[in-house]
Amino acid sequence: MFEKKRKFLTIVMAVMGLFSAITVPAFSQIHYISDNLLKVNDAYVKRILPVIESDSVYADAEYIEFHFKQNDADLDMSHMDNRMALSYLNKAIDSLGINNITAIEIVSQASPDGIVSRNVWLSERRSQIIRDYVNRNYPQLKKRISINAVTESWDNLARYVAQDPNLCDENREKVLNIINSDTLSVGQKKATIKTVGTDSIVGDVYDYLLTNYYAVIRNTGIYILHNAKPATAAGISSSSGTSSGTSLVDRQSSLARAQAMTIAAFAKARPISANLLQVGDTTVNRIMPIPESDSTYADADYTEVHFRKNRADLDLKYMNNDSSLYHLNRVIDSIGLENISAVEIIAQASPEGIVSRNVWLSENRSLVILDYINRYFPQLKDKISINTVAESWDNLARYVVQDPNLSDENKEKVLDIIYSDKLTVGAKKSRIKVVGNDPKVGDVYTYLFKYYYPVIRNTGIYILHTVEPPTIFNKPPERPYLEEPELEPDPIHDVDRPESQPPVRKRPLLAVKTNIPYYGFFMPDLGWAPIYNIEAELYPTENGRWTMLAEYEFPWHSVPSKHQYFQILNLQLEARRYFKKASRHSGWYLSGYAGANLYDICFNRYSGHGYQGEGMGAGLGLGYVMPLGRPSTKWKLEFFVKGGGYVTLYDPYDAGNPFSGKYYYEWYDAPALFLRRNMIFRWLGPTGVGVSISYDLIHKKIKEK
Numbered sequence: 196m197f198e199k200k201r202k203f204l205t206i207v208m209a210v211m212g213l214f215s216a217i218t219v220p221a222f223s224q225i226h227y228i229s230d231n232l233l234k235v236n237d238a239y240v241k242r243i244l245p246v247i248e249s250d251s252v253y254a255d256a257e258y259i260e261f262h263f264k265q266n267d268a269d270l271d272m273s274h275m276d277n278r279m280a281l282s283y284l285n286k287a288i289d290s291l292g293i294n295n296i297t298a299i300e301i302v303s304q305a306s307p308d309g310i311v312s313r314n315v316w317l318s319e320r321r322s323q324i325i326r327d328y329v330n331r332n333y334p335q336l337k338k339r340i341s342i343n344a345v346t347e348s349w350d351n352l353a354r355y356v357a358q359d360p361n362l363c364d365e366n367r368e369k370v371l372n373i374i375n376s377d378t379l380s381v382g383q384k385k386a387t388i389k390t391v392g393t394d395s396i397v398g399d400v401y402d403y404l405l406t407n408y409y410a411v412i413r414n415t416g417i418y419i420l421h422n423a424k425p426a427t428a429a430g431i432s433s434s435s436g437t438s439s440g441t442s443l444v445d446r447q448s449s450l451a452r453a454q455a456m457t458i459a460a461f462a463k464a465r466p467i468s469a470n471l472l473q474v475g476d477t478t479v480n481r482i483m484p485i486p487e488s489d490s491t492y493a494d495a496d497y498t499e500v501h502f503r504k505n506r507a508d509l510d511l512k513y514m515n516n517d518s519s520l521y522h523l524n525r526v527i528d529s530i531g532l533e534n535i536s537a538v539e540i541i542a543q544a545s546p547e548g549i550v551s552r553n554v555w556l557s558e559n560r561s562l563v564i565l566d567y568i569n570r571y572f573p574q575l576k577d578k579i580s581i582n583t584v585a586e587s588w589d590n591l592a593r594y595v596v597q598d599p600n601l602s603d604e605n606k607e608k609v610l611d612i613i614y615s616d617k618l619t620v621g622a623k624k625s626r627i628k629v630v631g632n633d634p635k636v637g638d639v640y641t642y643l644f645k646y647y648y649p650v651i652r653n654t655g656i657y658i659l660h661t662v663e664p665p666t667i668f669n670k671p672p673e674r675p676y677l678e679e680p681e682l683e684p685d686p687i688h689d690v691d692r693p694e695s696q697p698p699v700r701k702r703p704l705l706a707v708k709t710n711i712p713y714y715g716f717f718m719p720d721l722g723w724a725p726i727y728n729i730e731a732e733l734y735p736t737e738n739g740r741w742t743m744l745a746e747y748e749f750p751w752h753s754v755p756s757k758h759q760y761f762q763i764l765n766l767q768l769e770a771r772r773y774f775k776k777a778s779r780h781s782g783w784y785l786s787g788y789a790g791a792n793l794y795d796i797c798f799n800r801y802s803g804h805g806y807q808g809e810g811m812g813a814g815l816g817l818g819y820v821m822p823l824g825r826p827s828t829k830w831k832l833e834f835f836v837k838g839g840g841y842v843t844l845y846d847p848y849d850a851g852n853p854f855s856g857k858y859y860y861e862w863y864d865a866p867a868l869f870l871r872r873n874m875i876f877r878w879l880g881p882t883g884v885g886v887s888i889s890y891d892l893i894h895k896k897i898k899e900k
Contacts, residue, residue: 198306237682256419256420258417258418259417260280260416260417261415262274262276262414263317265306265413268317268321269324277491278517278518282429282518285332285754287419291419291421291665292423293336295421296336296419297422298341299336299341299417299418299421300340300417301322301325301343301416301417302343302345302415302418303318303322303343304351304412304415305317305345305347305348306409307381307412308385308409311381318344318346321415322342322343322344325415325417326340326342327418340529349384352409353370355408356371356408362396362397362403366391370391373387373391374388388401413429462509466608474600488623494659494660495657495658496526496658497525497655497656498522498526498655498656499655500654500656501649501653502652502654503652504545505552506556507560507563509563521597524585526658527572530660532574535578535659536578536660536661537580537657537660538568538579538656538659539581539659540565540581541561541582541657542582542583542655543557543583543587543654544557544560544585544651544652545583545587545649545651545652546587546588546623546624546651547586547624547648550585550621553585557583557584560653561581561582561583564654564656565653570789590651591615591648592610595609596610596795600636602633602634602635608639609627612626627640627643701895701896702895703737704733704734704895705732705733705891705893706732706780706890706891706892707729707731708729708731708888708890709728709729709888710885710886711886711888712885712886713727714726716750718798720754720757720759720798721752722754726748726763729746730745730887731744734780738779740772740778742770743768743770744769744786746768747766747771748767749764750762750884755856758799758800758802759798760796760797760805762794762795763792763795764792765791765792766791767788767792768788770786772786778819781820782820783818783829784818785815786815786818786835787813787814789810790811790812791810791812792811794807795811803858804850805848806845807846807848808843808844808874809844809872810842811843812839812842813839814839815837815838815839816837817835819833819835820832821833823888830888832889833885833887835887836881837884838880838881839879841877841878841879843875844873844875845875846872847861849861
């Protein structure tokens with residue numbers, strides 16, 4: 196297939212000199228975040244999509260693309276836009292619906308450099324990684340997946356070179372002649388293309404191609420073919436960016452349309468927070484904060500991060516917070532700091548719990564975002580304003596108004612409570628819990644608490660700017676430009692899935708660890724005598740400061756012929772408090788411990804003089820825990836020191852002379868007066884030091900509510 200394409204491509208380039216990229220309109224306008232325009236120096240060229248034999252079949256298909264590092268088949272989520280691509284793959288499948296997906300074609304490519312056999316393996320392995328991900332998360336699609344691996348994509352390189360605006364015609368012709376040569380072997384092509392020479396604009400031609408195009412060609416693309424019909428959803432117009440009325444839904448639609456227009460202009464960066472919220476089997480418009488003057492915010496960009504119940508720390512793994520911050524960064528960079536006139540932060544808390552606590556939560560949630568923007572964009576410091584909504588009854592009311600499942604009677608009950616002038620805030624919270632049952636949703640309060648309260652716990656960021664309408668971003672006519680269709684709302688994020696598919700995540704519950712230096716204990720006559728030890732740390736809460744530990748040491752070594760005994764059983768209990776809240780149980784900590792032990796220790800090979808006894812102690816510890824890798828990793832490294840008091844009752848003993856196989860306590864008085872453990876030793880000072888490695892062994896499944 197690809198040989199035919201190469202011959203056809205050669206004829207087209209000889210006649211036209213320029214090959215246009217294939218465009219793939221997307222259902223529901225879910226776009227891979229990577230632009231369809233590829234910036235090369237100061238010019239733009241069309242991004243090349245894989246060439247499929249029957250292009251018309253793929254005209255309405257969804258297309259998502261992952262990129263790989265050179266000579267690497269591992270999917271690095273930090274490379275290029277892979278994290279965003281994965282998010283959009285999930286959203287595309289969820290939005291289309293598994294029953295509407297007819298086929299998934301995975302097209303994997305390797306750049307034309309290096310060893311051919313290695314590139315065969317790379318392209319196959321890259322496609323398998325994506326296939327395994329889809330199979331694991333969407334097993335219903337397993338039989339609909341096909342793989343097409345392109346070992347070395349010379350075709351795509353030729354098409355990029357053909358449309359490149361910077362290369363001179365002479366160098367372009369040199370490269371294309373090498374690529375399409377029938378006399379050169381693959382190895383000769385790779386060697387010859389490196390010696391094309393220099394270009395007056397781009398410098399060394401091969402270095403230019405390697406930097407700008409080879410990295411883009413190393414990809415795996417996913418075509419999702421479906422029989423769903425494109426649809427306009429929830430008030431997003433495909434042709435107009437103005438509001439058609441003054442109702443609540445229309446006002447939301449206006450904001451959403453303005454948001455879509457703004458983002459389409461700014462490097463195609465899209466909002467991660469969904470404009471549609473799924474409730475049961477239906478969707479409603481997501482409520483955004485409505486400032487006093489809507490017109491001021493008509494062209495503003497809006498980003499939203501969410502917080503867990505009763506928490507003010509920003510958990511990047513919660514909902515789509517990591518993607519939201521990524522989107523915020525992209526939008527600020529694409530708008531330009533000089534074009535941003537103001538940044539308004541609006542923090543909200545859900546209407547539950549103690550009012551004073553919710554005031555604190557909304558204020559601190561806004562400060563978290565304020566600190567983030569100040570740290571990464573200090574030039575915006577004087578342009579930021581904060582507006583906190585302690586308990587957002589208004590948003591709850593607006594969600595209730597547009598809810599498609601609640602009966603009119605129950606809607607009226609809830610709204611009467613929310614807007615009552617006679618009820619105190621506390622009375623409202625109590626009354627709303629006893630509204631009763633609804634024919635479709637069951638208990639009304641449980642329904643609201645599950646679907647709407649988590650969404651209300653958010654901090655929204657409006658970015659006001661002075662950039663003109665999107666048309667100013669059009670490129671000069673001589674440079675190809677690919678129009679983007681207007682964006683429609685995203686599907687919901689995981690926390691808002693219907694009850695039949697409750698989102699489940701895992702949190703660490705128990706870690707096991709061991710002190711590494713203890714395994715290095717050595718004595719000349721005893722030899723290597725590791726102090727075997729194991730410790731368990733229990734995490735009562737996910738991000739709390741307190742943990743509980745139990746440690747057991749059990750070295751049990753002996754060489755009787757040389758009077759060598761190193762036998763200890765030591766049990767220690769510990770309570771630990773981490774300095775920083777929501778630290779994922781890492782960073783500095785202070786601990787208190789208590790323990791007891793028994794021992795038999797003898798290292799004197801000549802007289803067999805040793806000690807046998809029991810002891811107990813208590814003290815304090817100071818330590819530091821660091822993740823081995825990303826913060827969410829299961830592996831950690833810990834450094835600690837301990838100090839305190841220790842008391843032991845013991846007896847010294849000796850071997851008989853000559854040694855008969857028995858040991859005798861040192862006692863020089865009448866045998867009848869002998870009492871065991873008649874000697875005592877006290878110690879106050881350092882009691883332990885170590886470097887432990889730990890692993891989060893047991894996790895607890897949590898259903899988000």
